[in-house]
Amino acid sequence: MVNGPCGLIISWVFVIQSIKNLTLAIHIKDNETELPLICYTCVNVSDNYICNQYAIDVPCPKGNDFCHTLHIMDSTGASVVVNKKCANSSECWSLGVGCLKVDTQTICVSCCDEIYCNVTVPTNQSDAILSNKRATHKSKQKPVVNSSAIQSIGAMFSIFIPMLRMFFW
Helix, strand or coil: CCCHHHHHHHHHHHHHHHHHHHHHHHHHHHCHHHCCCECCCEEEECCHHHHHHCCCCCECCCCCCEEEEEEEECCCCCEEEEEEEEECCCCCCHHHCEEEEECCEEEEEEEECCCCHHHCCCCCCCCCCEECHHHHHHHHCCCCCCHHHHHHHHHHHHHHHHHHHHHHC
16 A cells, blocks of 8 residues: 555545446446447358357447347258348347258247347347337436446545645645
8 A cells, every 4th residue: 555645646546446446337237228339240151150250340320229130040950051240220229030841951040239238149039139229228217316326436536635634734
């Protein structure tokens, strides 16, 4: 532990960084629907692990509000093809998701709208769904002041202002 003015400056820097982190966390929590959507993306990959391992992390272009996953399996349920991408509402709608058997293969499509929500692949009717949580959250969202965050910031300042006064006033 560093004592004296240097210790105070180090403590003050720590407080400032904590406030920045807290402010960012509050912004992300309260404005989650305003953050850009990011999906795992891959084309014609043999399995989900490889897709996620080498996916390119790029925010979806404006208007592409969903992560779209196409998964083709053989008769044993083993992955044959995995495609993941950002998509718009014309590709992701309630009748555009689900599973379909074609000859010996099963083709499943799912869509979701949260950051990295397409980490898994659909394998049956239960998980080949349209998940539209952001739109639901956005319609319920009201501007709110996060009082617990303000209290936390106030508590940090109330601890360190007296210390500053000791050295500088």
